[in-house]
Amino acid sequence: MKIKSIILENYRNYKNLELIFDDSRNIIIGENAQGKTNLIEAIYLTAFAKSFRTNNTADLVMFGEQSGRVSTDIISEDIDKNINIIIRSDGKKMIKKDGKVIRKTTELLNNIVVIIFSPDDLRIIKDSPERRRAFINRELSQIRPGYYESFRKYNDALKQKNAILKGYFNLKKKTFTRADNLSLNDISPYDNSRQYNEEMLDVFDKQLADYGYEILRYRKEFVDMLSTEASEIMAKISGGKEKLVIEYKTACDFITGTEGREILYKQFYHNREKDIYNGYATLGPHRDDIEFYINGKDAKKYGSQGQQRTIALSLKFAEIRIAKQILDEAPILLLDDVLSELDLERQRFLISEIDDVQLFITSAELNDEVIKDLRGGTLFRIEEGTVTRVDKY
Template identity: 40%
Template sequence: MYITELELKNFRNYKELTIQFDKNVNIIVGRNAQGKTNLIEAVFLSSIGRSFRTSHDSDLIRFGQEEAFVRVKAEKEVIDTKVEIKINRHHKKSIQKDGNTVHRTSQLIDNIIIVIFSPDDLKIVKEEPEKRRKFIDRELAQIKPAYYDCLSNYKKTLQQRNACLKEDYVEPSLLSLWDEQMIIYGSDIIRMRKDFIDRINEYSSRIHRGITNRSEDLSLQYDPNIRFCETKEEQQEVYRKELMKSAASDLRMRTTTRGPQKDDLQFFVNGVNARSFGSQGQQRTCALSLKLAELDFIREETGEKGILLLDDVMSELDESRRDYLVKTLHENQLFITTTDIDPGILEYYPQARIIEIEKGECVNLEKPANL
């Protein structure tokens, strides 16, 4: 799987742009605030129909304009695919895939699969549990329609249950209705998350040993708010009991206190909690191992080689970690944004496409002018 072409109109700081990509390595170079990240943001948009930087679609429209347009063409197993997105300040975003209207973003699942690694991903390891849940949800929802649907239904049910709890009088039968819905969807979420983390743990542990030259062992631990059970029936029964136990506190606090919306993911390096005691370098390596493990998970789950976007992270890694990165990703299409090109990357990828960005415009070069 690889992206062949990107077309933009009034997207961020781009007035109009059409560019073809190399199927292996694309290095996007330029000074800060020129539009490098905007370019890969548009690429990412084609994957799940949402930005990785903002939840407000209007932010994607060029200043002073009413509508932005993004078209991404890709090749998947020798079959061409195309995603077109129109974002209007006053109307709902419209998406088409291969000429057909996309009514739900879940219709984009497993179409163009993209993994992004940026400096913000350090937050997955070092900040609040919400960041880690968001990571799990985004990666699972991107390739598993069943998870996407289950998560969407759970969020709607949770919202309804919380609204019910905020009423001055809570109707027991109505609360019971929401409880049963939460038990069904929540139990499935817990079980799918557990399977995902177990598999990602296997991949990331191997990758982490390689990155650190076997000096560190990484272990991931799923920390569900409601205990994981081996069978679906047992999981639902445990979930039901936990909701019953928390009923009084839920009524008092007027919110749902138990469920997967409280889950967490723990990182351990050589047996030590990386969030609490790891150095920033160790935390960054944990995040990198996690992101590379996604590619292995995607390949095993879908048979496809995911596309990797590396947004301004090469300068954050030491030489050994950069070397590991470029030498192990030769089977995936890469997009690398940077202010300066590392000669080591060009040495390993001499045919890489260099895209120079300046003020929302790009110039394609055979190689950077300073080499």
């Protein structure tokens, strides 16, 4: 899988840019605020139909313009494809694949699989559970098309369930003091719609159990694979001293097989009073987390900053390997400004371990030793949204 070329029009600080990329290594050098991340973001947009920096499409359109465009020629599964994304300052966007409009994000997601590594990712161990869930969601959406659909439907059901629970919660605030532990029965005299709500909660809990089951199944499989691959890489970086184990953490009773969904539903049902008390759905994969252990110790609590960074680095390599196994094709790796955050030894490890993956690296400057390790590729220099291609080095 490769990106052959890109055209940017009125995208962020690029008025008009056309670049042909190297098949293996693309090194993008520039001072701060020149447009390095903007270029990486445009590639990311081609893969995910959204940015990793903003949820607002309008931000991507060059200041003062009505619309912008990112058009990318790619090759995946030995087929040439074009992805053309029009973004508008009213926040709307239109995506075309080979000239035909794509309506569902799933149709875009597995055309080009991109793994991004930015300074934020280095903090994944210390960050909030939400960030770690976002990491799994992002990766699985690309490599398991079924995942994205289940995830989307789960979230729809969750939103509706939470709206009902919030209704109860507000009623409780009006009627009871804070210390009261409110149950459905307590509410009944004040709420004529109790039976209706109860039925709706059943409907949503059934949907949450069905889609939640799929989500849990995919996530557990993925985290098991991550653990195997990342621990191998971690052992390599640490000279065998550090044994990494990654675990998926959930309060859900999960078993695979035909009863799996029913068991989840029952658990959601039994958790209902607690949900009502809190005013939101307190149980489900939307509350889960991943945990990292080094030599048996929780890396979030006890790991040094260096160890945590090494885990993050191992995770990225593991992702690449898993994507390769599942897709039978190498993904594309975007390294935005991450080298400067790693020591020279880890930088060199990173570069030397990546061989058959098309790589995009941005940096303010590159160490000479790292340049030597890169063995070929194309160097681009960016200055205020203008890119000059420096010859092969």
